[in-house]
Amino acid sequence: MTDFKRIDFADVPGGALAACERLPNSPGVYGFFSPTPVLPTDDPEEFIATLNALVEQRASPVQSTRAGSLYHLTLDNFSHLSQRKQEVLREHAQDANFREELATIVERCMPLRAPLYVGQTATLQTRIKQHLAPSSDLAIRLRSTGLAIDRCVIAYRLMPDIKALRTPEVLTLTEEIVTRLLRPGYVSRIG
Structure with missing residues (x-):
C-alpha cells in the first residue's frame, strides 16, 4: 500500500472527525485498519x-447461521499463543x-495486517464521516469485537482523474477486487 495515504486517527489532534477534514471529497478506495498498538515495555x-490481548483480538465478528432445520453454525475468528509459547x-x-x-x-508489522474493512466512494470525506457515526453498520460491527472505529487507521487512494475510473461501476469493481485480494474481516457483503 505504498501509494495509499494513511491517517492514524489517534495521532490527529481533535480525533477522527478532525482527521476527516484532511480528506478530499473525491472518488477513492479506502480501508480501515486496526488501531496502532502501543506495547508498554516498562513492566513485564x-x-x-x-x-496477548493484541494476539487474541478478533479478526471479524462472530458469524452465526442455520444449516437446515437441525443445525446452527457459528464461525469465530480469533487466535492465541500456545501454552509453550506463553512460557517462552x-x-x-x-x-x-x-x-x-x-x-x-x-x-513495524502492523502495516502488513489485512484491513478490517475496504470500501469505495465518489466522496471520500463524506463517506468516512458516515462510517464514524456511532450508529453506522461498520462502527457497530467493529464495536461488537471491542474495536473503536475512531481509533482506527484509514488508508486511502484517490482515483486518477480519468472518467472511466470514476464511474460507479468501475469504483464498485475496484472495491470488489481489492476486497477479494485483501480479505477484510468486517465486510458484510462484497461489492
Whole structure:
C-alpha cells in the first residue's frame, strides 16, 4: 500500500472527525485498519498482558447461521499463543531489551495486517464521516469485537482523474477486487 495515504486517527489532534477534514471529497478506495498498538515495555506483566490481548483480538465478528432445520453454525475468528509459547514469552519478557525489540517488531508489522474493512466512494470525506457515526453498520460491527472505529487507521487512494475510473461501476469493481485480494474481516457483503 505504498501509494495509499494513511491517517492514524489517534495521532490527529481533535480525533477522527478532525482527521476527516484532511480528506478530499473525491472518488477513492479506502480501508480501515486496526488501531496502532502501543506495547508498554516498562513492566513485564503489563507487556505480556497487552501483547496477548493484541494476539487474541478478533479478526471479524462472530458469524452465526442455520444449516437446515437441525443445525446452527457459528464461525469465530480469533487466535492465541500456545501454552509453550506463553512460557517462552513469560521467560524472555523479563529482559527489557527483549521487550523493546519485540515491541518494535510488532509496531513495524502492523502495516502488513489485512484491513478490517475496504470500501469505495465518489466522496471520500463524506463517506468516512458516515462510517464514524456511532450508529453506522461498520462502527457497530467493529464495536461488537471491542474495536473503536475512531481509533482506527484509514488508508486511502484517490482515483486518477480519468472518467472511466470514476464511474460507479468501475469504483464498485475496484472495491470488489481489492476486497477479494485483501480479505477484510468486517465486510458484510462484497461489492
